[in-house]
Amino acid sequence: MINSIVLQRLKEREKELNTLYRLSSLLSDPDLNPKAIFGELIRFIPLGFQYTTICESRITFEGKTWESDDYRETPWLLVSDILVDNNTSGEIRVAYTQLIEMQHGSQFLPEEQKLLNTIAERIGDYFFQQRLKNSLKLLETGNENGNGNGKVLLKPDPDQHWKWRYRMAERISELMDMERFGVKAIYLIGSTKNATAGPASDLDLLVYHQSDEQQLNCLRSWFDGWSLCLSEENLQRTGYQTGGLIDLHLITDKDIHEGNSYAVMIGAVNDPARLLRKAD
Structure with a gap:
C-alpha cells in the first residue's frame, strides 16, 4: 500500500x-x-x-x-x-x-x-x-512582417564576456565537493549575473558555508586555483591581465541571521543573488 x-x-x-x-x-x-x-x-x-x-x-x-x-x-x-x-x-x-x-x-x-x-x-x-524565423524572413524578403513575438529581430551580440563567465560559474558549482568544504550553497552575483560583465570584470561568487578552519583554508585554495586558471583564459580571450578572476565572498549563518554584508542579497527583492547550487 x-x-x-x-x-x-x-x-x-x-x-x-x-x-x-x-x-x-x-x-x-x-x-x-x-x-x-x-x-x-x-x-x-x-x-x-x-x-x-x-x-x-x-x-x-x-x-x-x-x-x-x-x-x-x-x-x-x-x-x-x-x-x-x-x-x-x-x-x-x-x-x-x-x-x-x-x-x-x-x-x-x-x-x-x-x-x-x-x-x-x-x-x-x-x-x-x-524571432529567428522572423529574421530569416526579413533576409529573404526585405520586409518585416511579424506579430508581437517576432517584432524584435535577433541582434548580433559581440559581447561574450559575461556568457563564458556564467558557464564557468555553473561548472565550478557542479564540480565542488560541498561536503568536503563545508559549503551549504553557492550563488552568483555582480556583473556576470546581470549580463553586464566586461573584459576586465571579476566573476563574483557568494559562498554560504559552515566550514571549520581547515575546510576554509582548503576552500580558499580551491577557488584560488580556479581564479588563476580563469584569469589566464581571460588573458587569452581579451588581452587583459588580472591577478585572478574570481572575487570570492564568504558568508555564514551569523551573517544571514544578522543581515550582514553580502548575505542580504540572498532572497533580496532588488538584485538578488542567483542560486547556482545548494547542498543536498
Whole structure:
C-alpha cells in the first residue's frame, strides 16, 4: 500500500506535469504574442505548486509586466530568468502570500524551482525560435512582417564576456565537493549575473558555508586555483591581465541571521543573488 507521504509526492509531480502540458499546448500556437502568452501563463503557473490557493505569479518581459490579481512581494519567493538568445529578457516570479510550512529553509519544494526554471527556459526558446524565423524572413524578403513575438529581430551580440563567465560559474558549482568544504550553497552575483560583465570584470561568487578552519583554508585554495586558471583564459580571450578572476565572498549563518554584508542579497527583492547550487 502506498503511504501518505509517497502519495502526496505523486500528487505534486502530477500537478507539475499538468502545468508543463498546459505550457506545451499554449506554445503550440506559433502566432501568439507576449500579451496572450503571459496573460494565460500567470493564470496556470500557480496550479503547479504545492499551496495553490496562496500562490501568485508575476512575469516581466522586455519592460512589460503581467501579474496575478493578488500578487505581492513576500519573503517566500522563487525567481527564474527568461533568456532569449542567451540574453536576459525578463523573469518569472512566484510568491506564496503566507507561511504554511518551512522545510530545509524554504517553503518551496526543490522540484518547484526546477519547474519554474523549465517554464522560463521553454518561454525563452519559444521567442528565440519565433524571432529567428522572423529574421530569416526579413533576409529573404526585405520586409518585416511579424506579430508581437517576432517584432524584435535577433541582434548580433559581440559581447561574450559575461556568457563564458556564467558557464564557468555553473561548472565550478557542479564540480565542488560541498561536503568536503563545508559549503551549504553557492550563488552568483555582480556583473556576470546581470549580463553586464566586461573584459576586465571579476566573476563574483557568494559562498554560504559552515566550514571549520581547515575546510576554509582548503576552500580558499580551491577557488584560488580556479581564479588563476580563469584569469589566464581571460588573458587569452581579451588581452587583459588580472591577478585572478574570481572575487570570492564568504558568508555564514551569523551573517544571514544578522543581515550582514553580502548575505542580504540572498532572497533580496532588488538584485538578488542567483542560486547556482545548494547542498543536498
